[in-house]
Amino acid sequence: MKKKVELLAPVGSFESLKAAVQNGANAVYLGGTIFSARASAANFDKENLIEAVKYSHIRNCKVFVTVNTLIKESEKEEFVEYIKFLYEANVDALILQDIGMAKSIRERWPNFEIHASTQMVAHSLKDAKFLEDMGFSRVVLARELNIEEISYIVKNTNVDIEVFVHGALCVGYSGQCLMSTSIGTRSGNRGRCAQPCRKKYKLYDSEEKEYINTKGEYLLSPRDLNSIENVEELIKSGIYSFKIEGRMKKPEYVATVVNRYRKAMDSSINNSNYPIVQKDIDDLFSIFNRKFTQGYLFNKCGADIMNADKPNNRGLYIGKALIYDNKRKRLKIKLEKDLNKGDGLNIGGGDVGRIIDGKNIKTSARAGQTIEIDFPRYIKSGTDIYKTNDSELLNEARKTYQEGKELIKIPLDAKIDVNLNKKAKLIFRDNENIGQAISKSVVEKAIKVELSSEKLLSQISKLGNTPFEIDNINIELDKGVSMPISQINEMRRVAIEELYKEKIKIKRKHVYDKFIEYKNDLNRELIDNKNIVICKEDNKENILSVSCWTIDQLKASLDLDLDNIYFREPSLLIQALNLFKVYKEKNKIHSKFIIYLPRIVRNENTYVYSLLDNLRYEYMDLIDGFRVSNYGQIKYFKDNFRGKNLYISSWLNILNSESIAFYKELGAKNICISQEASANQISMLKDKDKLEYIVYGNTEMMISEYCPMGVLTKLCKKDKRDSKCNKSIYSLESEDGQKFRLKQDENCRTTIYAQECVNLIEDIKYLNNMGISNYEISLSFESYNESYDILALYKNFIDDELKNSKKVINNDKYNKLNIDIQLKKLTTKYNKIYNSGHLYKEID
Incomplete structure (x- = not known):
């Protein structure tokens, strides 16, 4: 089978749509002019979108529409109206x-x-199963997963799994990147990423106070993914959808990449052993690449993923420069790949004109030849030359989606009944749809020439430049009858038109029942569990919480008896709980200890869950609850710790009241809204009970599987981590001089921190007046003293x-002047640069 x-x-334009369909795509994904995660692509207005469907x-x-951005409270009504339009336009999925x-x-x-975008950061089986329970029929997995992890998820879930197989890579986990927002106001979660990863950076060692000598300056720029030679392995893994990236690419790119993958996939599916020839691979290099990686x-990993040399198209290597003849302005090249007139080269000078082979002027040359081209300026001998524009390939691609050209032909079964004194009837049928037509007049007895089966077959088969062809035809024809050829042709035209209409309509499946069952089951569990109350309104108490990584930070938090302590470092969890136990018994503190689960817990990171399972008996009484950072952790919490409180971290990207209501239905004790939420957006939220906002901390701009410290310092060994990484002494320095500190975890996963520290001490009253009563201080690199002071x-x-209660460290009135004095002391003492984050900024 x-x-x-x-x-x-x-698909970023109608031409790209035609290119995709005519080259064999089974489905396309495109964005409208609103709520699309590629806001700078051409995209489709409503009229074009209907035509695209x-x-x-x-x-x-099939047509899938991307509405994969976070929705502001002010946009909800417009969003719902847009979804209604998409539903009525027969869009297959969102x-x-x-x-x-x-x-x-x-x-x-x-x-x-509905499909779960890669922006939802599904990177484990638990994530996929949670989203399945939510009613998603498909999950687009994070690009960071390997084929073994993907296969494991496929085998243990019922949702379709979609995976990126070709195109641009993000250096950080999609949906977890705030770098573009932190540096400016353009949010990746809103489809407007400014691509800071494609900019120049230096690597700085703060311990040695020197810059690391790196090969290349684009230290965060990944290569492009290319899986053309691994299609068979990917199919065997059980992946359902092979996703090509590139909504901002030209139609020639779409045509070329889709065509090559179509050949490879069909070969594997049909066991036809179509060889992946070198030309196919070369064509993918030629059409666009930033170097390729599997x-x-x-x-x-590491250097095999990244391309520090340049962040844009590299092209296809075609040979080296031999000699430049300055007098005749000619460059001699030893070709290792073909070259044609009109091709573009990475060395500039415009498109290739004449190709000079001795005394002959040619329009093309083949690999192995030594030729000359006219070139305006000196090029050093030995320079690598790349073809960045292949005129022949582009022309070939354009031909596939020219107006009126149909390369994909759908087989039809046809049946025509031509019976005396009755109206003739024609039916066209594909796998699911029927188009039919009836003649205007009844069939008459032939006067001169009777109608033959051959003539009927000939006329019915004339489908011309439609996307159909007759595969099988059943003709029922009375002897000695006749009918006008014009009527047969009209029946054929009408039947095709009716078939068109049927095919445009979508046959939707009812997928809601499972979600209703899941929701009711969950609510029963929560009602039965006395420790968790759904949406309970209580007197608003101002809660100060701290998230911390180190034992010193924990000590400072315990010494001040803060309300909630979110402890983040799994490797120190036992030590932290033992310390908390001592404080609880000796100092009678009121602090609550909450385990802050890691942002990324992949299938192989079972040590985190194993650790928690081992805590169950000895330490569980000390733990108030769990703070979750991804959807799979909610499922883990639900399945294993129903007696504990659920806390929602900001990494679940909450920006509107619908998301807040969703987590309240899950019984969340408190909900930290997105760090991208502004004061204006917060003010529009109807129910602010249980909401938390980060008021202090260096923003974690990006989390990445790529470790620049290990790769670029060349100190990292596969079997031994760079010992310096634990010290967090490295920073990436941007072109404008900002230093973004780097931190690595035990999985060599890197977090990039903003240089400036969000500090909203002066805005607490403002937030409080808006209804926010829970405040989080997010510590990162702070020592005990710095943590305590903050x-x-x-x-x-x-x-x-x-609270109008007793102060902790002095008797000074904490008015604005005193706050300013304290902030200046902190700035001087700890060399911090403070800002107000995005509280007063509107993100795009």
């Missing part, structure tokens, strides 16, 4: 990021298929200004 797999193509469905190609809006869609349109899919400043202010 042939295995069903899907080739999914990116018609064009695709007629040719058996690709979503916002969990609250996904829930809303599920309830309004229970049979509208990526994390096949366990590549925490004490906030605790004093909240106690004095909001």
Whole structure:
């Protein structure tokens, strides 16, 4: 039995749509002019989108629309109206990021298929199963997973799994990157990433106070993914959808990449052993690449993933410069690949004109030849030459989507009944749809020439430049009858038109029942569990929480008896709990200890869950609850620790009241809203009970599987980590001089921190007046003394200004002047640069 797999193509324009469909895509994904994660692509307005659906469905190609941005409270009504339009336009599925809006869609349109975008950071089986329970029929896995992890997820879940197989890579986990927002106001979660990863950086060693000598300056720029030679392995892994990246690429790119993957996939599916010839590989290099990698899919890492040389198209290597003749302005090249007139080269000078072979002027040359080209300036001998524009390849690609050209032909079964004194009837049928037509007049007895089966077959088969061809025809024809050829042709035209109409309509499946069952089951559990109360309104108490990584930071928090302590470092968890136990018994503190689960817990990171399972008996009484950072952790919490409180971290990207309501239904004790939420957006939220906001901390701009310290310092060994990494002494320095500190965990996963520290001490009252009563201080590199000073400043202010209770460290009135004095002391003492984050900024 042939295995069903899907080739999914990116579409940024109508030309790209035609290129994808005509070259064999089973489905396309595209964005409208709003709520799309590629806001700078051409995208489709409503009229074009309707036409795109018609064009695709007629040719058996599905259309998925990306609405995979976080939705602001002020946009909810417009978003819902847009989804209604997409539903009525017969769009096959939506690709979503916002969990609250996904829930809303599920309830309004229970049979509208939804896919979990890679922005939802699904990177484990637990993530996939949670999203399956939510009613998602497909999960787009994080690009960081390898084929073994993907295969494990496929085998243990019922959702379709979609995986990126070709195109640009993000250096950080999608949906977890705040770098573009932190540096400016353009949010990747809102589809407007400014691509800071493609900029120049230096690596700085703060211990040695020197810059590391690196090869290349684009230290965060990944290569492009290319899996063309691994298609068979990917199919065997059980992946359903093979996703090509590139909604901002030209239609020639879409045509070329889709065409080559179509050949490779068909060969594997049909066991036809179509060879992946070198030309196919060369064509993928020629059409666009930033160097290629097999990526994390096949366990590549470090230097095998990155391209520090240049962040844009590298092209296809075609040979080296031999000699430059300055007098005649000619460059001699020894070709290792073909070259044609009109090709573009990485050395500039415009497109290739004449190709000079001795005394002959040619329009093309082949690999192995030594030729000359006209060139305006000196090029050093030995320079590598790359073809960045292949005129022949581009022309070939354009021909596939020219107006009126149909390369994909859908086989039809046809049946025509021509019976005397009755109207003739014609039916066209594909796998699912029927188009039929009836003649205008009844069939008459032939006067001169009777109608033959051969003539009927000839006329019915004239489908011309439609996307159909007759595969099988059943003719029922009475002897000695006749009918006008014009009527036969008209029946053929009408039947095709009717078939078009049927194919455009979507046959939606009802997928809501499982979600209803899951939701009701969850609510029963929560109601039965006396320790968790759904959406309980209580008197608003101002809560100060701290998230910390080190034992020193924990000590400072305990010394000040803060309300909630979110402890983040798994390797220190036992030590932290023992310390907390001592404080609890001796100092009678009131602090609550909450385990802050890691942002990324992949299938192989079972040590985290094993650690928690081992804590169950000895330490569980000390633990108030768990703070989750991804969807899989919610499932883990639900399945294992129903008696504990659930806390939602900011990494679940909450920006609207629908998402807040979703987590309240799950019984969340408190909910930290997105760090990208501004004061204006917060003010629009209807229910702010249980909401928390980060008021202090160096923003974690990016989390990445790539470790620049290990790769660029060349100290890292595969069997031994760079010992310096534990010290967190490295920084990336941007072109404008900002230093972004780097921190590595035990999995060699790197977090990049913002240089400036968000500090909203002066805005606490403002937040409080808006209804926010829970405040988080997020520590990162702070020592005990620095942690204590920061925490004490906030605790004093909240106690004095909001709680009117006893202060901790001095008797000074904490008015604005005193706050300014304290901040200046901190700035001087700890060399911090403070800002107000995005509280007063509107992100795009």
